[in-house]
Amino acid sequence: MIKARDISFSYERGQSPILKAVSLDIPEGGYVALIGPNACGKTSLLRHLDGLLIPDSGEVLVDGLNTRDPGALKKIRQLVGLVFQNPDTQIVGTTVEEDVSFGPGNLNLPSAEIKRRVETALETVGMERHAKRAPHTLSSGEKQLVAIAGVLAMKPRYIAFDEPTANLDPTARKRVLEVLKKLHREEITVIHVTHQMDEIVHADEVLVMSEGTIVGRSNPGEILPRVEWLKELGLDAPRVTELLWQLRRMGAHVTPEALTLDDACEHLYAAIEKRGQRDR
């Protein structure tokens, strides 16, 4: 469990804080989505979870370890992995396997163990055939998968993804999202920051951030159909939800509750059928 208690933070003293008394619990095994407009504090919040940033006030506890305790930081960073938006500046090694071994090497694990973990991590993300390649010869999607493998090799309990698909083409995006779901199935807690609402319709919980505070917290079925509210915050709803919302505004008898294409089809089909029966 990661617990954040009333954390406030500003990058420079006297500046208005980027985080304002944020509290949240992230239970083990969940898939938590974090959404919010640009500069609302999402990235700063993630960086608090593994002690890259220390709150000005309040506390972050990772499985009971306080990020304020310098002696606990190595363990915290092993427990909480972080994957960033740009894979280019996360890769340190001159080959794929060497990069994946960077984290376990920092944990001072024996060579045989590092080798095992590198192999397993690369298999999990489907990059085992590319182990010997140089990072600059990979596509953006492949680089992001390597970055994920690099975190996996540290055997974290939680992985926070900061807009992991923002720089990727649709195919690569799909591949990365598949890996995220797979990790969740393998009981790694996923914290997923994104602007693409379609990516998080299956999440267990959605946290909505605005101006340094959490303004909404519920399951996707509850949060995502609130199209107007999301728009006010500068966010989008999933495409199909927005479609239903627009139709409703035009007077159609539909409710914008569907989040996926399949659900929306069913909903629309039922509505059309009903209308047809009435007309007959």
Added chain:
Amino acid sequence: MGVTGQYIPGDSVIHRLDPRVKIVSTVMLSVLILRGPVAACIVLTLFLMVLVAVAGFSFRFLTGSLRPVRFFLLLFFVLHLFFTRGKTIGPLSWWGVSVTEEGLAEGMTVVWQFSLLIWSAAVLTATTSPSELVMAIDRLLNPLKKIGIPCHDIATMASIALRFFPVFLDEIENVREAQAARGAEFKTGGPWKRVKAASGLLIPLVFSFVRKAENLAVAMEARAYASGPRTYMKDLRMTGTDYAALAITILLTGLLFFSGNLL
């Protein structure tokens, strides 16, 4: 065959040797080349040719690796040829500067020694991957830790420099294209104009790399990087072959030094 200094992947005995053995051997051979008797150069030339053959490279590797330094070789030769005091060769003397027999001999020796240095270094870097080199240097410098030299950090820095070198080249190309698309010209005009155009690349490049460095530092910290000792996936362990190779180099170096005293 690759650029001088570039790693050429392979699976020969030499490729598989412990990188520490290869570095120590290269250093020993270099001392021998510079300080040993001239006769040693003949033996070392043959020795290096054998190494190149065993590593599975063609002999073009030898000429190829001298290409980038050919002007230096020529310069060394010419300087020695003209500026060594001694017996003038026939009529080859102008304005007090003359070609001497000693100069000719000295020039040839220096060029030969310099070529041998390049060859031994080229065999090292062509058969050892950059990451192995970094790891070996890390281990070899380990004793320096006691006098406060952060050898682990130096090794990590070297490895990152190797990783980002190709990224740097790509970035230069990106910035150059972005500027060319807006009408900057890099390939026309006199030399001064070209230098000015190229200097316009500098500021965007510096900015881009400072930002990259910041992001990389955060990502490294997130992966539990901390100053100090770390472990590697490949462990360096000396095998029988490694000891044998080390013994051969020590024997060769010792014998050739000794032979200089006898002759």
